[in-house]
Amino acid sequence: MKIVIVGNYNEKKAGANFYATVRKLVNGFTRNGHAVISYSDRDVARSISPWGIGRAGMRKANRLLVDVCRDFRPDLIVMMHADQIGNDTLREIRGFLPALRIAAVNLDPVFLPENPPRIRRLADVADITFITTAGETLAQFATSTHRVAFIPNPTDRSIETLECFARTDQSFDLLSAIGSEKGTPWRADRMRALKAAVPEARYGFFGIDGKGPIFGAAYFDAIANSRMGLNLNRSDNDYLYSSDRLAQFAGNGLLVFVERASGYGEIFAEDEFAFYSGPQDLADRLRYFLAHDAERQAVARKGHAKYHAIFNERLVARFIEEATFGRVDAADYAWPTAVYGG
Structure with a gap:
């Protein structure tokens, strides 16, 4: 499968966020045998802007993502706090990739006032959202066209190497x-x-x-x-x-x-x-x-x-894949696998 993972890779901090979850999931999907393109929306917007300001390059960053998807033709887009990418951009991509699935990953607590609007914004275009909180609280974000599920914070032996x-x-x-x-x-x-x-x-x-x-x-x-x-x-x-x-x-x-x-x-x-x-x-x-x-x-x-x-990166990536495409076997996972909505 071909996957584009859109998120904040925070290249402006050089290697300081080498342990970020977005990087672990890139590793997990790759190790599970998928072809993965990493697209850092904020870094692209910042680099494209003539002033080095992310907001100024946002429009071009959205256009470039469309071009990436037109050339790569992914089966799945994973959106990880990709705040620079608009819903209309994702709808446009779906227009020429009708079989495309879109998954959102939200790592912030749902009790933060600013987070539910972020979740609901992508719920308009994403097939499913994965959140690092479990239980019935997730049902508030579910609709007939949008599902919600829990994922744990993954670890990765190539990153968490200490004993x-x-x-x-x-x-x-x-x-x-x-x-x-x-x-x-x-x-x-x-x-x-x-x-x-x-x-x-x-x-x-x-x-x-x-x-x-x-x-x-x-x-x-x-x-x-x-x-x-x-x-x-x-x-x-x-x-x-x-x-x-x-x-x-x-x-x-x-x-x-x-x-x-x-x-x-x-x-x-x-x-x-x-x-x-x-x-x-x-x-x-x-x-x-x-x-x-x-x-x-x-x-x-x-x-x-x-x-x-x-809770390793391969299992979490596999669960995202399987839940997005509707083929989860709960016996394969140690965490709650309930999927709300849809």
Whole structure:
């Protein structure tokens, strides 16, 4: 099959986003035997613009995508936060490729006010949208012509190459990395409260208290230099929602602390993740693993193996393909495969 994956490859940041989900899915589809063209709508718009401004080059970026599809004739277009590409462009492509399927992938939480309009915008032209939140909340985006399903954040052995469980010499006991505390100050408060409750731990906390966010190889250096990771999302009460931090932490072999309310206890066992319920339990669990490092290594090793086995880039890409074309066998996947609408 021939596939065009349209998304933000963020070339302006050079190699700093080498672990982005869009790149993992390109790998997954390619490794599953498909021919894949990567089309970075924002980078194309920026490069075409005479001023280097993405918005100024948007019209030409849309025209170029039409040309790419006319020459390549894809069977599937995957739209991943491709905000520069208009619905009319996709309708035009469908006009000369009537058998084309269009899938959208949305990695943002559905509780962000700005995200539902993005999902609904593409619902007018996409056959299906995949979202990193599961459960009945997805039904609100389904229509008679548009389906919705969950996907987990994929890991990729060619990207998440670390095995932190195999080491005991790291400088940080616990890593947490957020963009900033501005939008969700409670996360920074949770991190500070944990430091106060368990002062004996060595913390690698980024995005708070003057320690800026961390990206690229420096981010993976911080992971390599850590024993455990706190997967602190903007909300832990939305079923199976997580940022891609979960894939980066588990995929690189950290012992990952995960809030029980997230629902991940339905997929991973107690000896694969460090589940906790609330701040006090988190502090208690951290103290326990600080005192039992061999157990930290064992749990992290199992979590790493499980995540790579059931949430890898090939399986997630295959599910996107199969759900888009309506041929999913739920027994092949460890996550909820319900498809809403259609």
